[in-house]
Amino acid sequence: MAPQLASQIEFTLFAPNINSVSLIGSFSAWQGIPMRKFNDGQWRLNVSLEDGEYEYAFRLQPIVIEKRKNGKKEPVQLNKFRDVIDPYAVKVNLSKNVGVVTIKNGMKIIDEYEWKYDNEAVNFPQNKDLVIYELYIGDFTEKEHSWGYAIRHFFCIRSAYGTSEDLKHFVDECHHRRIRVIFDAICNHAQGECPLYQIDPTPYFYWNQIHHPEHPEEHWGPEFNYEKIEAEEDKWTRDVKPAVQFMSDLLRYYIEEFHIDGLRLRHHSAAIRSDNLNVFHADMERQVLAYERWSSENEDDRVVVIANFSKNEYKGYKVINWHMVGRWEQVFGTSYIQVATTHLILNLSAHEGIVFMYKSK
Incomplete structure (x- = not known):
């Protein structure tokens, strides 16, 4: 058998305000490999890896929000380093606080599921005949009682429910039975332990105050800021909407990877205060x-x-x-x-x- 050749695998992290980022992982004996920062606020690094499964994380000096004596909140970069899971990790090991990446044929993969009915000519009901049933997966598990509203790792499948292959099998079988699958998408807030917030909350969240202070009962965690953020010339050279980009990547991922048929976008505060x-x-x-x-x-x-x-x-x-x-x-x-x-x-x-x-x- 011919020896396996290593491939160049790219790791990226959007962190425009962070001064230095290193990649650590099982492939480097957990020693830091410095990453390079580009003008678009992305840190990038190519690592030569053979096929297999690897654990990894980013080592950096995070930015945290501190409250001053005058009550004003300010972002401050810590002097100590912290290891943070990749916000785009599709699999994590929570006991080690690391992400997991799988390489096959020189490329990152999610899993090896083969769709059974993807090319099947399914006669789905017309939209005018649509009937929607809401199904809470937690009702079919013995120990899982979370509604999933406090999300930490957005690209990961909750292990209590199964694997990514289990979810694909579920969607596959639904389609075979002429059932479309619509996901409930929580797009307004995250958990405080979310890597996006742990690295630097300022590009993604309303960090200096609660977005709707008149409704504190609706504050369930850091709220995404979908408004325009002006790029600073000395840090990154273009105007971006990081929260919009992240959520767009997330929804596209579930549609393309899991073949779902639709999304129910949930943004409670905006819906309740609609003028209509x-x-x-x-x-x-x-x-x-x-x-x-x-x-x-x-x-x-x-x-x-x-x-x-x-x-x-x-x-x-x-x-x-x-x-x-x-x-x-x-x-x-x-x-x-x-x-x-x-x-x-x-x-x-x-x-x-x-x-x-x-x-x-």
Whole structure:
């Protein structure tokens, strides 16, 4: 057998404000290999590696946010070095706090899964016949109870649920059964232990204050800043939106690598404070909520959602403050209602959501 040849494998890290970065790994006996910084804020290094699996991390002096006596927050670069996992790592070893990279045929790979039904001519239902079911994977595990809202390693599959190959097999079998797969994507915040925040929070997050201080109950961790960040001439030479780039890379990764069919983007704060949304009925005792949304082009084109979050069934329930009289058609149903007053009386099943649509024309 011919000897295996090593290939040049590139490692990168976007850290425009960091002064020095070294790559450490099992391939270097955990000795630091200095990386080179480029004008676009990226640190890059090519390492000669044979096929196999390797552990690695970045060694750097991170930037942290410190609060001064006057209450003002400022970014400060630490004097001591810290080893941080690659924010783009697709596999991690949490016990060692390292990322894991697999090389095969001279290239980085995620796994070796072979899609069974990718080329199968599946007759999926038309979009007009779409019915969406929400499935929480944690309900099918014995010990996992996290909803996944506090994310640390965005590109990694939670090991409690299985491997990347397990997820691909799940999607593959769903497609074979004419079921499309839509992921719930948390794009508004991260966990404080997220590598992006541990390296330097300033390019990615609102770091000097809570973005919406008037709603502290909605602050679940560092919030991504999707606004424009001006590049400093002495550090990096172009204007960038690091959070937008990272999230775009992330969503593209799951679509292309796992063949999912869609994404449900979740950004709670922005959705609740939409100019086109009005919560007109909130019954906290019975846990019933009703809100309306309308078109920016025609305010008379409205959708009303009535949601019963409780486990109770209500007969003859009254929804008050209904302000548009006329014919309302039930979405995903064949019935309609005629509202002639400022309230509506209907039956609500446990955990039921009903959607009505009013069209002026």
